[in-house]
Amino acid sequence: MSKQLPVVVHVESIGEVLFRSDQRCKRLSIRLKPLEGVQVLFPPGYSIQSAIEFVHQKKEWVIQTRRKMEERESGFTIFDEHTPFRSRSFxxxxxxxxxxxxxxxxxxxxxxxxxxxxxxxxxxxxxxxxxxxxxxxLRREAKRFLPFRLQVLARQFQFCYRAVFIKNLKSRWGSCSNVNNINLNLHLMRLPDHLIDYVLIHELCHTIEKNHGAAFWKLVDRCTSGKARELDGEMKQYRTRIY
Known part of the structure; x- marks a missing residue:
């Protein structure tokens, strides 16, 4: 059996759709990914005409899903030769x-x-x-810098924690568990130094105060020379993900 080559077909109300066979596919499926458009995957030997008919049947779902994807794409940074990007070390x-x-x-x-x-x-x-x-x-940089900096701040302000983990967190800059394990987002390395310190202090304060009540903010204020709310507001200028 000859190998089926990918085919691009214009589907009314949707636009260009890429149809391609994939040996790993067990059934027909529609895939939409940011920056890649609409793709239809099917097992080798499957009729492309049948795949096109399947897309027509699922047209409303594709249009709605693509609209959501386009909203996400609008927030993406498109990296090119002129895109400025810098962390602490690269x-x-x-x-x-x-x-x-x-x-x-x-x-x-x-x-x-x-x-x-x-x-x-x-x-x-x-x-x-x-x-x-x-x-x-960023992960390499974070593993070199964040655990050491956390240790320095913990000693300075007399906090104790169990362990520190570097993760690619989706929506948080950091977290502290009930047993005082601290998770830190590798994207912290994109922040100015004073905001990195603020996040680390924030999580260290959670080793004592587990919620965001008045006692917590009083403690953060003591460790940031009264700038807790100011620094928290400044953090809102940054996002935890690269888009």
Missing amino acids: CLKIEKSERSDVRLFLYNGVLKVLYPAHLPVTNGPIQEAIRYGIEEA
Whole structure:
């Protein structure tokens, strides 16, 4: 049996849809991912015409789901050669290259991304590779810096905690468990130093005060020279995810 090549078909009210066979597929499925559009996957040997009819049957669902996806896409940063990005220890540099894949290098304070010259940098998989590279570089940086800085602040303000974990948290900069394990978001490395310290102090205060009551904010105020609310307001300028 000859291999089925991907086919792009214009579907009314939806636009271009990519149809492709995948040996891992057990059944027909529709996939929508940010920056990649609408794709239909089906087992080898499946009729493309039947796949197109399936999309027509699911048209309303596709339109609604794509609308939600487009709302997410509107908040995405599209990284290119001119996008400024810097953490505490590295900056981002994106370059075209005569190659067939995306390569990432982190050396001497630069995260270099080389992508195929025959593809636009806005290509979905290229953007995903850039984000992956940034997050892995941030993870390394966070593991080197955050546990040590947390220890310094804990000693300075006389807090005790059990363990610290670096994670890629979706909606929080940090958290403190009931047994005083502290989780810190690797994206903290994108913040100014004084805000990194604020988040660490915030979580250290939770080792004593488990909620956000008056006693908690009084404690945070004592550790931040009365700037707790000011720093908390400043944090709202930043997001926990790279979009």
